[in-house]
Amino acid sequence: MSEIDTTLARKLLSMAAEARTMAYAPYSGFHVGAALLFENGETVCGCNVENASYGLSMCAERGAMIAAVAKGLKDPVAVAISGEGGSFCPPCGACRQFLAEFNPDMSVILEDDGEIKFYTIKELLPVSFSLEGVACGEKKE
Ligand code: THU
16 A cells, blocks of 8 residues: 555545544534545445443444454554544544554544644554553554
8 A cells, every 4th residue: 555645635534524424423412434544445434423321432433443344454554534524633542542453553634624634643642552562553363
């Protein structure tokens, strides 16, 4: 998978925005969509799904990654995230750790007032948790 150019980043952001329209967020009213890109070019989207028992709510990014693993996709190269109303929406700490498990070097694509911003998970979550002697992202089942 080559570098993520602006055209691809925009496409992923627009897929994330479309997934956001499917969000189930009656409690927070904050709708989030995520689009994951994998090494083979496939994409998997997710949206946040809340619950009356608030702590059970699931973020868009983790929902997308869980769906991807169920399809046999475990090598994400990028994630684009679209927040409520298209707002700047960096991934929460739990999602950073969750995605770091699969690829700490993956790109995180965010839109900020029409401007595309690129980060990496590693940059957003330095010194992430890993089991003793096993570098995060290198754990094999
Ligand atoms: N949310 C996400 O989907 N992703 C994040 O990275 C942060 C927060 C959701 C969870 C909850 O449904 C709503 O946004 C408000 O916190």
